[in-house]
Amino acid sequence: MRKRFRTLPAGALVLTTIGISGLVTAPTALANVGTPPKLSAGQAEQIAIKTFSIPSTYALQSESYNNNMSVTQPAAYSLNYQSTDPSKSGQSINVTIDANTxxxxxYNRPSGDNQFVFPAPVSAGQAEQIANRWAQKLYPLQVPSVKALPLTPTAGSLVGPTQYTYSYERVVRGIPAPFNGFSITIDQNGNLVAVSDNWTNLVFPSPTNVLSQSQANSIYQKALDLHLEYQSVYHTNGKPTTELVYQGAPQFYLNWWGQQFNGTSVIEFPVINAATGQVVDATGSTYRPAKYSLPKPLVPGGPTSLQDPKSVHWTEQQALDYAQKLFGITGSDTLASVSQYTNGSADTTWNFSWQTVNHINIQVSIDAKYGFVTSFNQYPMQPENPAANKEAKLTQAQADATVTAFVKKLYADDTGALAVVQNPGPVNKSSGFNSSYQIVSLVAGIPDQTHSGNVSIDPQTGQIQSLWMNNFEPSTSSFPVPSKALSQSQAVQRWMDARPLRLQYLETQPEVAAKLGSISTKGTNSGGQRPQVLLTFAPTAGPGSSGQFNAITGVFETSAKSPYTGVIHDIRGVVGAAQIQLLVDRELMMVDSQGDVHPNQTMTHSALLKLVVDALGLQGHYNQQLLATTAAKSALANVPQNSPDYQEIGSAYSMGWIPTKETFQPNAPTTRDYAAQILARALGFTPLLTHPKAFQLSATDAGSISSSHFAADALAATLGMIPLQNGAFHPNNDITLADTAVAVVQAAVIAGEEGQPYPPGPRPLG
Incomplete structure (x- = not known):
């Protein structure tokens, strides 16, 4: 590693940068380690200066050379430039140049503009043209071999400037290679702010003599091996429900192929080598999934009280006595520590630790509400020599029996509802010994992943090392009835329809096996120590998919709101159409199944608060302690905690937007006056609202506005959030979705001009 440091002019900001030992880029060539670069550092600097027109006011702060310590990375120069202009203090430009090509x-040059502006000075269409010109300039040899992907709007609040990132995916012989390509980011003023290039010179195999689509589908169908499970599905409101899902057999290598450079989709299991028809993992090794076997209860016909726990509410002494008896703690052992934790549901956990006479540390946690062990750990006070006792002294059968007996002892009242199975990985490569197990809860014989745990055993000593079990808290939702589920064959077909195989090139990742040295795969490694490109059939999931296939509805659950990318049909000619489109792009407004937003509908109090909080990025003001008070519970009595708007309404209450002495009405229609009050408080103008005489409002109905509301209404009209209508403010008229969109976007502009002020809080209204 070579480093050079330049001296900046007097008064310049000086930073010290440590040389980079590994650049996070894909290879443009796989040079031999230690091969001298074809370009000098000075030549790399000239390329950077000429390509990006780096101003003379930016001085080279540091430079490092990565001499290709890894075969997956090219030899490269990393250049860091810092501004010497006092008016642009702290601004920098970072460039990485391939040292051979x-x-x-x-390239990264953070925009100095941190302010949200609407409309953006440069539209998405204009930014795309700018990005295409940069693509031609930077990568003229790559451009003929890429496909421009659709722009995916950046979801989230209206905080900060607008940026457009365009991704270009490599295509070889008409087949996509999603691990290769480049991306270009343009800011709202049309400036280039970021570039990332991932390109390989590895050989791409020919698509001749490969499987047909039907042959690949047949392999796909067999590899899925679907079975039923109960799982927690988390929704956009953060509240989980228990759903019956079809799940593939446990695969330790399930997500290894998620290597797309643009991150817009995820490669899922199974990946099929199009030439051999074998299922392969990301190292290129053949992977033969074991046939799924339904877990058997610890004691067939044993007690199944797990899903209906009874409250015992143990005291500290009762929990301590139970733990000491269960784990054989004697009077000679020393109780080292005791602590208590109580969650929001008043479920108390007691945590105990001992130092035994045999010099072992033991830690136990007891759920005192239901009377069961939630965690256990034991380890020697003096760590043993790691070089000693490498090989397992237990057989796998002995370990299985020890773990099973331990779990039976801890959960004797639930042995008919619990099973113990080996985790699918990792496995010790030398011994083939699996020391990690999963505790599976069973509901009518079906695994319930919402109530599960893990346990591990020391293969040398035969002692249980650790156990963790999640709470037996009764489920908040009922368990779907298995008789209503799709048949396995129906589920397989719908699964494959939703995740069809795509012929695509993928690059193997042999470094995965190196990092996880304890992993052992079945079959031969076709990749060796160097990456290679394989032609594969692989299913790909788009953004927002959780991978949980609902066995009742026959669709994949989503982990987030799916972005709407179609045409909004009912905003043509509507004042505020552009603002509505922006809010839809940011996933702050929803579009119905017909492609409509209903711009003339009246906003409710709940919908308004959710939109304002989310658009201004104020969710972080949620104060759980404040919301647990009697006053808050009274004020929000009409808002269920499982409401999709509860987080935002709770944040609004915490920031003092909602009075404490009256009950909030979430479904009440929102007036223009109410919206003005909320927007004024959201922008931090609360201290001004008690000074109505400081404001003027040239509205014909200004005299009818109460003094307590006058300042907020005047601010809303003067600042362009809620413009007058035919010369009047109309405080008592309902505000429409379209007018709300205009108001909220303008509020975001004002917040940007003010430097994103954070409103004072918590200060609930009296």
Missing amino acids: GTVLN
Whole structure:
């Protein structure tokens, strides 16, 4: 590693940068370690300066050379420039140049503009043209071999400037190679702010003599091996429900192929080598999934009280006595510590630790509400020599029996509802011994992953090392009836329809096996120590998918709101159409199944608060302690905690937007006056609202507005959030969705101009 440091002019900001030992880029060439670069550092600097027109007011702060310590990375120069202009203090430009080809691998120049502006000075269409010109300039040899992907709007609040990132995916012989390509980011003023290039010179196999689509589908169908499970599905309101899902057999290598450079989709199991028809993992090794076997209860016909726990509410002494008896703690052992934790549901956990006479540390946690062990750990006070006792002294059968007996002892009242199975990985490569197990809860014989745990055993000593079990708290939702589920064959077909195989090139990742040295796979490694490109059939999931296939509805659950990318049909000619489109792009407004937003509908109090909080990025003001008070519970009595708007309404209450002496009405229609009050408080203008005489409002109905509301209404009209209508403010008229969109976007503009002020809080209204 070579480093050079330049001296900046007097008064310049000086930073010290440690040389980079590994650049996070894909290879443009796989040079031998230690091979001298074809370009000098000075030549790399000239390429950077000429390509990006780096101003003379930016001085080279540091430079490092990565001499290709890894075969997956090219030799490259990393250049860091810092502004010497006092008015641009702290601004920097970072460029990474391939030391052999001169290709720009990375470029980053953070925009100095941190303010949200609407409309953006440069539209998405204009930004795309700018990005395409940069693509031609930077990667003229790559451009003919890429496909421009659709722009995915950046979801989230209206905090900060607008940026557009365009991704270009490599295509070889008409087949996508999603691990290769480049991306270009343009800011709202049309400036280039970021570039990332991932390109390989590895050989791409020919698509001749490969499986047909039907042959690949047949392999796919067999590899899925679906079975039923109960799982927790988390929704956009953060509240989980228990759903019956079809799940593939446990695969330790399930997500290893998630290597797309643009991150817009995820490669899922199974990945099929199109030439051999074998299921392969990301190292290129053949992977033969074991046939799924339904877990058997610890004691067939044993007690099944797990799903209906009875409250015992143990005291500290009762929990301590139970733990000491269960784990054989004697009077000679020393109780080292005791602590208590109580969650929001008044479920108390007692945590105990001992130091035994045999010099063992033991830690136990007891759920005192239901009377069961939630965690256990034991380890020697003096760690043993790690080089000693490498090989397992237990057989796998002995370990299985020890773990099973331990779990039976801890949960003797639930042995008919619990099973113990080996985790699918990792496995010790030398011994093949699996020391990690899963505790599976069973509901009418079906695994319930919402109530599960883990246990591990020391293969040398035969002692249980650790156990964790999640709470037996009764489920908040009922268990779906298995008789209503799709048949396995129906589920397989719908699964494959939703995740169809795509012929695509993928690059193997042999370093995965190196990092997880304890992993053992079945079959031969076709990748060796160097990556290679395989032609594969692989299912790909789009953004927002959780991978949980609902056995009742026959669709994949979503882990987040799916972005709407179609045409909004009912906003043509509507004042506020552009603002509505922006809010839809940011996933702050929803579009119905017909592609409509209903711009003339009246906003409710709940919908308004949710939109304002989310658009201004104020969710972090949620104060759980404040919301647990009697006053808060009274004020929000009409808002169920499982409401999708509860988080935002709770944040609004915490920031003092909602009075404490009256009950909030979430479904009440929102007036223009109410919206003005909320927006004024959201922007931090609360201290001004008690000074109505400081404001003027040239509205024909200004005299009818109460003094307590006058300042907020005047601010809303003067600042362009809620413009007058035919010369009047109309405080008591309902505000429409379209007018709300205009108001909220303008509020975001004002917040940007004010430097994103955070409103004072918590200060609930009296």
